[in-house]
Amino acid sequence: MTKPKISIQQVGKVFGEGSHRVEALKDVSLDIADNEFVTFVGASGCGKSTLLRIIGGLEYHTAGDVRVDDRPIMGPGADRAMVFQHYSLYPWLTVMENIKFSRRLRHGRENLSEADVEAASGRADALLALMGLTAAANAWPNQLSGGMQQRVAIARALMGRPEILLMDEPFGALDAQTREVMHDLILHVHRLEKPTLAFVTHDVEEAIYLADRVVLMAPRPGRIDTIYEVPLPAEREQDMKHTPEFLRLKKEILARIRETSGMKTDQGMLDQLNMQEAV
Template sequence: MKLSLRGVGKSYSGRRGETNALSPLDMDVREGEFISLVGPSGCGKSTLLHIVAGLEPPTAGTVDLDGERVRGPGAELGLMFQQQTLFPWLSVRENVRFPLTLAHRRSRGGAGDAGRQAAQVEGLLRLVGLWDFRDSYPAELSGGMQQRAALARALVGQPEVLLMDEPFGALDAQTREEMQELLLHLIQRHRITTLFVTHDVDEALLLSDRVVVFSERPGRVLASLDVTFTRAARSSELKLDEAFLHQKREILALLRGRPRTATQRDRLLLGLTNTRTEGGS
């Protein structure tokens, strides 16, 4: 088992007393699996991601990666957030290389290591379409290009698990779709175990092997749904497929606290309402 969560919960203490942010939950993530976490704002999705990343401790429970307890951030975990965190004073190439440079200094590696790192950075920048912008600075890039650079940086250390917190949420619709397709390509190529937080049900279904639906705060798991499409079949056109829309209706119904059947409002949102009147031809 790649990633194992047992009884993981989180509460915070403040002037108004204790706030229960995340109800204790169990979750297993298989090697190479892509899981999306969806749910209302404030339900604990991002909190769970931060706990898995070792950025904050759980109030209860444990997180194990390949049988080893996660006690803090490490090179085995790659992180990517909605707001890109590129260093403005470094070029694109330097930003992507930064995790390797840090590890190189800590290990006191030799020139051969530096050469391998340069080749690794070049390969990723070519893969995400930024090689021609390798010497540009973040302020000179569009939002989508900045997120491409951030994705390359998250992958450069060859992490065992990739943790992504609404990484495309601030992008326009067309750029977001381009980033989804790029991520699909990279995940298929590298088979990285991924936990992905999103509010976009379409995005979750398009990218994931499994979608975990959370309740309102304190967040608890309402359902864990296997996505029925093979990775080879994933593309933006899949969003129009009836099987895709059926699974979307299931998730929307769960999020609205109703049985997993489509309501009239769901059908309107999905563009499925028959415009003909009852009994019309």
């Protein structure tokens, strides 16, 4: 059997002590295959982002084991890159400079040759073209729309050819039309660059459209509740969101999120709200 790219075994995470102790994750186990696209959904407080940060080496788990290529995660690494909801671009750097910034730090530490630097410039140019940002190479971040800024952040994350791309609600601040464009862009990036991709979102439709598998997490403490295989072909199109199998899975996941979060609403309450609105 092929070893997983990411192996998460009985992971727990506790914040604080005593009366301030919060168990954010408990007994989380999941294997993610090489080049797989996995999305994480669930109610607020279910530990989605915490788990992603643990994989990225930005948080340490307090129980269990997390490995990449069968090696324990000891902290951040060049094999993993992370994209956050907030674009986190350096306002004093141009688009091109933002993309090349992490490579410039490596050049300073590792004394890379001029040939390496030239190759990095070629890589940055290719990523600019991939993201449709060539014309904006010398622009400042504050001159860009939200969608363009996030494309810069994704290009910067891809600069070092990471084997694993971690994305924490990267499109949460974008409007619906821009989100659809970004969905197709990240699927194109996944096909082209072939990273293993773990993606946290509150948007169930987004989760289904992008993923090979959707992992639903439940809160208090955070744990994996259900894993859904997505019954869509590898090549995705926006019209697939209206197919019966897509809508059926969306309805099932939304219902389960309501159940696990304790937000299930009975018909009597809905009827009462409707009566109040009619008055």
